[in-house]
Amino acid sequence: MKNGKTPTATTTMEKIVSLAKRRGFIFPSSEIYGGLNSCWDYGPLGVELKNNVKQAWWQRMIRQREDMVGQDASILMHPRVWEASGHLAGFTDPLVDCKECKQRFRADHLTTNVCPECGGELTEARNFNLMFKTFMGPVEDQAAVVYLRPETAQGIFVNFANVLTTTRKKLPFGVGQIGKSFRNEITPGNFTFRTREFEQMEIEYFVKPGDDEECYRHWVEVRYNWYQELGINPDRLRLRPHNPEELAHYAKACIDIEYYFPMGWSELEGIANRTDFDLKRHTEYSGNKLDYFDQETNEHYIPYVIEPSAGADRATLAFLVDAYHEEPDKDETRVVLRFHPEIAPIKVAVLPLSRKEPLQSMAKEISGELRRYWNTEYDDAKSIGRRYRRQDEVGTPFCVTVDFQSPEDRTVTVRERDTMAQTRIAVDELVAYLREKLG
Numbered sequence: 001m002k003n004g005k006t007p008t009a010t011t012t013m014e015k016i017v018s019l020a021k022r023r024g025f026i027f028p029s030s031e032i033y034g035g036l037n038s039c040w041d042y043g044p045l046g047v048e049l050k051n052n053v054k055q056a057w058w059q060r061m062i063r064q065r066e067d068m069v070g071q072d073a074s075i076l077m078h079p080r081v082w083e084a085s086g087h088l089a090g091f092t093d094p095l096v097d098c099k100e101c102k103q104r105f106r107a108d109h110l111t112t113n114v115c116p117e118c119g120g121e122l123t124e125a126r127n128f129n130l131m132f133k134t135f136m137g138p139v140e141d142q143a144a145v146v147y148l149r150p151e152t153a154q155g156i157f158v159n160f161a162n163v164l165t166t167t168r169k170k171l172p173f174g175v176g177q178i179g180k181s182f183r184n185e186i187t188p189g190n191f192t193f194r195t196r197e198f199e200q201m202e203i204e205y206f207v208k209p210g211d212d213e214e215c216y217r218h219w220v221e222v223r224y225n226w227y228q229e230l231g232i233n234p235d236r237l238r239l240r241p242h243n244p245e246e247l248a249h250y251a252k253a254c255i256d257i258e259y260y261f262p263m264g265w266s267e268l269e270g271i272a273n274r275t276d277f278d279l280k281r282h283t284e285y286s287g288n289k290l291d292y293f294d295q296e297t298n299e300h301y302i303p304y305v306i307e308p309s310a311g312a313d314r315a316t317l318a319f320l321v322d323a324y325h326e327e328p329d330k331d332e333t334r335v336v337l338r339f340h341p342e343i344a345p346i347k348v349a350v351l352p353l354s355r356k357e358p359l360q361s362m363a364k365e366i367s368g369e370l371r372r373y374w375n376t377e378y379d380d381a382k383s384i385g386r387r388y389r390r391q392d393e394v395g396t397p398f399c400v401t402v403d404f405q406s407p408e409d410r411t412v413t414v415r416e417r418d419t420m421a422q423t424r425i426a427v428d429e430l431v432a433y434l435r436e437k438l439g
């Protein structure tokens, strides 16, 4: 599953940022006020794209597996959770300031002991906790401190006994959830790749100790394949095992699934063997036993945990980058997003060749019907060639054109995005035809 070759970049981050803004995928947050550093808003197409990514995860990882269930924990949790998890004491980055230009850096990212910007003297490194702190209720004192969760995982660990009792699951089984997490990163950047507010798609998979290593390999394969099944170019994916010195204090093994972004190989997802660390710690800190009774062996034990932890924003960005293609088209360049149909924000566009009747009302009727099943766009502005290009640029797999023949024999043409081939279809067969192609 590993590959040695470095792929060639087909696009730049500037082109992706520009397309994302121009077509309504992603906007800078609070833009009319000048934006807010590393915060981004998903626009009308972006929210569809990201929802499709999350749905594709939920569908394959939770719904289609008998051994998985879902949950949705709150962002604010009891402060003791973060003592037990180790985040309060250990979730820090070493921070240094330049005494001259006042810029801040992560000490572990520097290769010199002077400021890389101006050569000035640096302060001693101090540990900076990455958790966002806030206050619950009207009094801003120590007793009211709560944190925005830095990972969704802990919401699953604290509900382990609840899920076990209510679902009557037997080991091995897993719990998945999708939700926002917050980390006060010193150096966010690369568009939506590293942001302080982000969405995770996490699984905690509970397994009998001793079965953990095989289970870990299973999940690495499942997750590596998920990206490819949804159309990610396998040449731009690789697995990078962590060195022993890179491993988090709780982990026995960890591997990153990396994607070749315009800035180079970067982490999409981490799969870790967290052992029994978290359940043990929550047992210790809460006084509640978080173990499992194995009816086959008649013994109690604390399960091991395999954690595939993916970023919804990172995956969305990877799908966007990977889909981006430029092709020569006469004197122009055709920009086309070759999204997998499941990921594409708009599935089908309905385009009347003319605004004249009866073409327009027939096109409206067809788009109204298709809208019941798929996200459908109706577009009657400008030339048909221009409209096809607009749909290519946002990755719409199919365009349905209502032309002058359509009212006569109740047929339309269906144009396929990638081949640009056009097929004449009876209106009555359109839904069945598209269902076969779109699922």
Ligand SMILES: [Zn+2]
Binding pocket: 098, 099, 100, 101, 102, 103, 115, 116, 117, 118, 119, 120
């Ligand atoms: Zn400086």
